Amino acid sequence: MTMLESAAEVAGRMRPSIRLAGPRWRAVRNFLLAMLFLSPSLVIFLTFVFTPLVRTFWLSTYATNPIGRPTVFVGLDQYLRLIQTPDFAYSLRVSLLFALYTVPTTILVGLVLATLGNMRLRGIALFRICFSFTIAVSGATASLIFLYLYHPATGPLNYFLDLLRLPRVNWLTDASTALMAVSLTTVWLQIGLNTIILLAGMQGISDEFYEAAKIDGAGFWASFRHVTLPLLSPTMFFLLVMDTLAALQAFTQFQVMTKGGPMSSTTVVVYSIYREFYFNGQYGYAAAQSVVLFFIMLVLTTIQFGVLERRVFYQ
Amino acid sequence: MSQRVTLQRLLTNIFLYALLIAAAIVVVFPVYYALTSSLLSTQEAATYPPKLVPTGLHLENYTEALERAPLLRYLLNSTIQSSIVMLGQVTLASLAAYAFAFIDFKWKNLVFLVFLSTMMIPWEATIIPNYLLIRSLKWADTFQGLAAPYLATAFGTFLLRQFFLTIPKDLRDAATIDGCGHLRFLLTVVVPLARPALGTLAVYSFLQTYNQYLWPLLITSVKDMRTVQIGIALLQDEERFAFNIVMAGVMIVLLPTLTLFILANRQLIRGLTAGAVKG
Numbered sequence: 001m002t003m004l005e006s007a008a009e010v011a012g013r014m015r016p017s018i019r020l021a022g023p024r025w026r027a028v029r030n031f032l033l034a035m036l037f038l039s040p041s042l043v044i045f046l047t048f049v050f051t052p053l054v055r056t057f058w059l060s061t062y063a064t065n066p067i068g069r070p071t072v073f074v075g076l077d078q079y080l081r082l083i084q085t086p087d088f089a090y091s092l093r094v095s096l097l098f099a100l101y102t103v104p105t106t107i108l109v110g111l112v113l114a115t116l117g118n119m120r121l122r123g124i125a126l127f128r129i130c131f132s133f134t135i136a137v138s139g140a141t142a143s144l145i146f147l148y149l150y151h152p153a154t155g156p157l158n159y160f161l162d163l164l165r166l167p168r169v170n171w172l173t174d175a176s177t178a179l180m181a182v183s184l185t186t187v188w189l190q191i192g193l194n195t196i197i198l199l200a201g202m203q204g205i206s207d208e209f210y211e212a213a214k215i216d217g218a219g220f221w222a223s224f225r226h227v228t229l230p231l232l233s234p235t236m237f238f239l240l241v242m243d244t245l246a247a248l249q250a251f252t253q254f255q256v257m258t259k260g261g262p263m264s265s266t267t268v269v270v271y272s273i274y275r276e277f278y279f280n281g282q283y284g285y286a287a288a289q290s291v292v293l294f295f296i297m298l299v300l301t302t303i304q305f306g307v308l309e310r311r312v313f314y315q
Numbered sequence: 316m317s318q319r320v321t322l323q324r325l326l327t328n329i330f331l332y333a334l335l336i337a338a339a340i341v342v343v344f345p346v347y348y349a350l351t352s353s354l355l356s357t358q359e360a361a362t363y364p365p366k367l368v369p370t371g372l373h374l375e376n377y378t379e380a381l382e383r384a385p386l387l388r389y390l391l392n393s394t395i396q397s398s399i400v401m402l403g404q405v406t407l408a409s410l411a412a413y414a415f416a417f418i419d420f421k422w423k424n425l426v427f428l429v430f431l432s433t434m435m436i437p438w439e440a441t442i443i444p445n446y447l448l449i450r451s452l453k454w455a456d457t458f459q460g461l462a463a464p465y466l467a468t469a470f471g472t473f474l475l476r477q478f479f480l481t482i483p484k485d486l487r488d489a490a491t492i493d494g495c496g497h498l499r500f501l502l503t504v505v506v507p508l509a510r511p512a513l514g515t516l517a518v519y520s521f522l523q524t525y526n527q528y529l530w531p532l533l534i535t536s537v538k539d540m541r542t543v544q545i546g547i548a549l550l551q552d553e554e555r556f557a558f559n560i561v562m563a564g565v566m567i568v569l570l571p572t573l574t575l576f577i578l579a580n581r582q583l584i585r586g587l588t589a590g591a592v593k594g
Contacts, residue, residue, distance in 0.1 A: 052443075132584070136573055138572070199584075
């Protein structure tokens with residue numbers, strides 16, 4: 001190979017890359033430009049979401065000193081401890097029961113309120129505000145109000161029971177009713193968001209479907225069952241996933257109303273996590289509980305997507 | 316005949332309004348109860364049967380809650396915290412949403428997925444390291460500690476991106492020809508057009524932060540730095556406050572968010588459901 005030939009070959013190889021240099025340079029430039037816009041968010045996510053997630057896994061394999069510094073690598077010991085102590089299984093059961101009490105009830109009540117709010121009547125906007133305002137209410141204030149609604153001696157709920165000549169209930173102080181009482185508060189808190197989203201879903205259903213149903217002689221119930229419900233199923237599925245995740249992460253109500261009691265009947269997993277790391281300084285043990293709950297939520301969401309989404313009717 | 320139809324319609328309407336009113340009473344009752352209780356005298360508040368209709372206007376409960384509980388200080392703290400988070404979220408989400416909507420770059424879908432995945436990670440999976448990090452930075456009991464973890468929002472980015480996508484690309488092309496850079500285009504064209512979506516995000520992030528409980532509970536321990544939700548919950552713990560005063564405090568804490576909701580509910584609802592349902 002002569003010098004000249006190799007030079008020509010080099011030039012030949014160069015030429016297409018020179019032609020490419022324009023678009024390629026632009027691709028690099030665009031990427032850097034996009035990163036400039038994205039980096040503030042990415043830095044926050046990296047610092048406060050992704051790194052901590054990894055650190056939670058890592059922390060769960062260490063014993064820690066009282067200020068949370070990992071000291072001794074213990075491998076899976078914390079997880080073994082979780083399996084061996086009945087407390088964790090119990091708190092898991094409480095968490096799942098809580099989700100079972102709150103999620104279907106919230107969606108059902110939301111469905112009733114959204115149906116009422118979807119009627120074309122004068123003044124309906126005011127009713128919609130009444131049905132959705134709890135989205136603006138905080139967990140702490142709702143818990144305080146319900147604490148007094150549930151007051152065993154002077155609370156209105158027991159007063160209503162008295163009026164109906166029914167036996168009084170020790171709502172929050174009785175281990176058999178406390179979880180139910182906290183659930184009721186939670187349903188009330190979540191009604192706002194659920195009603196808003198269901199109402200939007202209902203308004204997204206085209207009138208044509210209802211007119212067709214009317215022509216077929218369908219009354220209110222028939223068109224609700226055969227038009228509204230199937231067309232609303234994607235919205236209800238979305239809420240099922242969101243509400244389940246929210247229920248398994250609920251904390252404020254338990255902290256303000258019951259502190260996990262009476263007799264740990266309301267010690268949900270997140271409350272147990274909080275107690276272990278914040279009061280007992282058991283960071284590794286609490287991290288192991290977080291990891292288990294994280295995977296349970298992941299599995300539940302996957303199941304919901306895998307099993308239920310197939311039954312959802314997309315328009 | 317037509318008279319019978321109108322009569323029937325009238326009866327149906329009466330029935331429907333009765334249903335609506337009954338449902339509204341049940342949903343509103345807890346807040347109504349808090350309001351009437353906050354107007355009772357301390358003696359009335361402890362009686363049985365409970366007074367469900369106000370007998371007087373004991374507004375001194377409100378001044379007492381404000382003075383004795385330092386609720387004003389807590390309100391100020393919460394307002395500062397929520398404003399920082401709101402500004403941060405609106406700014407950071409606008410920048411990120413702009414990149415997703417207006418810049419063609421490699422791995423865009425992957426980066427978008429990274430953003431969305433943060434919505435799937437529950438707080439309990441990150442809270443312990445975050446708490447330890449803020450402590451080790453000596454940011455406990457500071458506003459930067461309260462706000463920093465919440466400055467970015469995947470939900471908000473997604474919401475704004477959906478809106479930005481409705482802005483015609485021609486506008487961007489024309490601006491490029493005029494030599495207008497991306498940042499200037501974002502500030503002078505996109506932001507004014509996207510004001511409704513930005514408003515929705517601002518209201519939503521303010522509400523969320525103002526109502527936050529666990530994070531401020533973990534990282535504030537000094538009285539002066541407590542936020543309003545922690546402060547109000549402590550009112551009840553301390554037992555030195557009568558029930559009517561606690562409820563006056565609850566009403567004070569609720570007032571800003573309820574007002575914000577009533578003023579902005581249409582925009583908030585439209586914005587949130589566009590993000591949630593179409594997503």
